[in-house]
Amino acid sequence: MLSVSNPLLVVEHLTMRFGGLIAVNDLSFSVGRGDITALIGPNGAGKTTVFNCVTGFYKPTEGRLALARSGIAAAQDVADLTQSGAQHKQMPSGDIYLLERMPDFRIAHKAKVARTFQNIRLFQGMTVLENLIIAQHNPLMVASGFSILGVLGIGGYKASEQQAVEKAKSWLERIGLIDRADDPAGELPYGAQRRLEIARAMCTDPVLLCLDEPAAGLNPKESLELNTLLRSIRADHSTSVLLIEHDMSVVMGISDHVVVLDYGTKIADGTPSEVRNDPKVIAAYLGVDDGDEMNPAHGGAK
Amino acid sequence: MATTNKNDDGFNWAFALKEAAFAAIITAGLSFPILALRTDMDISNKLILNQRWSWLIVAAVLVFVGRLAVLSYAARPKSTRAASTAPQSDSSKFIAKWISAVGLLALFLFPIVVTSALGGQGALKWINNYGVQIMIYIMLGWGLNIVVGLAGLLDLGYVAFYAVGAYAYALLSTHYGLSFWICLPLAGILAATWGVILGFPVLRLRGDYLAIVTLAFGEIIRIVLINWVDFSGGYAGVSSIPRITFFGLPFNDNVGSFSNFFGLTYSPIHRTIFLFYLILCLALLTNYVTMRLRRLPVGRAWEALREDEIACRSLGINTTSTKLTAFALGAMFAGFAGSFFAVRQGFVSPESFTFLESATILAIVVLGGMGSQIGVAIAAVVLIGGTELLRELEWTKQIFGQDFDPAQYRSLIFGAAMVIMMIWKPRGIVSTREPSIFLKEKKSVSGDLVAEGHG
Structure with missing residues (x-):
């Protein structure tokens, strides 16, 4: 297991059972602050289940998911917080949240974990701009006095909304969709929808961005653009990225840390070059015949 | 139900005639x-x-x-169909802008012009049966x-909150x-409370299940009103409810009444006109609040909820409270309308709050x-006004005989x-969605893209 010196998210002994089926079995790994961590594995390995546990869409059967919104999730403090029975506490090492105790929307709102979906979930009938404004729901809700002041027209809601629009505009410029701001999201081409979903997640100001197969269905040029976008997210924002991906040019190109799952258990955990050469990974996941996919020249080394 | 779209320039007569004949035969067989x-x-x-073969033939020919x-x-030709989104043309924007302004003016002038x-x-009939009823x-x-x-x-149980x-x-x-003006907000608050009470247990339900539970809730309220005689008077309902007053001035022929105070000759139309303006103001309040909320985070969250609930949760939106506010607010306006209904009729009974009303x-x-x-x-003008209009069609008796009552055909029509x-x-009549905010140009979103909600 790669030792992460500044863990943002520490997953310990995560197990998820659906009736008799064990989707994730005693999985432990860490996500470093400021890193891009990739979660890979064959279809049905349990990657999306891990995501659903981290983002609260599933309640894990067993295990602990500790996230430090600021600082680091130090082992002693995480243990103390677990003892206290609370969801969240400001600990000496950091502002720690226990995700397995929180409902999904609170994880997004309070612990600041944003996610995208394998099958894109945009608000199709709403415009591109509206999609990005809705992502800023919680701060705007406070600004509108929980709608009561907003209906009466009292308070600084207009200014806050303008700020939200500015933020949306800066993201639209970044993903190259500024000219389509007033078009319905459902009319965008597939690649643009993927980028918009990432921008929408980023509008919630996350500390951890979870991307579920962001490169699925993209052509090579679009995958390259995605790499650039993800690198720039890491460089310009204090956002760490956890991603599930099958496209090895993305995984090997941008990841700092790769965790490999197979049948719900972790089979490898390390830097891309370590994982690439791990015989277990080659055997179980990539297969001998697909070994050429892992060629650095093809995949594009860092 | 095959269509003949393949053949774009010409209309496939043979096929259409065959289809039409087939439909006519089915009609004849079913209605025989x-x-x-x-x-x-x-x-x-x-x-x-008795044999009435002419009826059967008429039905078959009509079909x-x-x-x-x-x-x-x-x-x-397909080209005449609307493109999925077209920026609104200047003329349609103009029409959209003026239709509400002209409509509003017409509504305010309606009682004066008619009187x-x-x-x-x-x-009296026009303002009461058409104006107030439609509003x-x-x-x-x-x-x-x-x-x-x-x-x-x-x-499906919206009428419960009206009740x-x-x-x-x-x-x-x-x-x-208590006076009407105190009861009006109380009625709204009570209805909103019931909205939340209903909302809580059904939050997890979606689509059909939600519809059935709300339907049941509507029936429960009605049946409680029928059976709890001590409380609600059962089938007899509550009668001699105090009539509306003009902020304390009653509408009657006595000293200190509305007409007396303003030096007018007493006429029952005064009360009706006042009721019309009252419901107009209440309806406009509903519209104003809804339009404003649509541009606020909560309104956007409602629409986002209709589009995709899971995505909402992933963005930190509390879907529970979002749904509850929608239920409570919708119920509150029904509560206002309900107390207006009571003050207008002077009598309420469970008969007025059947499932048919919800439908x-x-x-x-x-x-x-x-x-x-x-x-x-x-749609309200067409459906409710249309029903009332059926009562006006006296001339149809000359065609169909004295026994003919067009109002009986309401459900059929x-x-x-x-x-x-x-x-x-x-x-629906207006199938496009107006965005709540825009950067450069407001473009309507085609109804094909907008989700209908899944509960």
């Missing part, structure tokens, strides 16, 4: 026992069989012609539009002597175009209108 055969009792109380018309409509044209007695349904439609149109939660509002005023005013309000919302305020208003609408405009 009802239309062609009729049993009557003769003078000695014996059953005799034949109708099917042919539908097919030729479906086969028209001066027809005089007190003649105007109540517009308000209810706008209230339900929040729940069904914006938040996408299918509510709560009506009984709130009826009971509070008869037992405690009518829902039909107004669906027909209007879910989420569209102006569409709902137009209502049903046919719904079917035709669903074929012609499946997403």
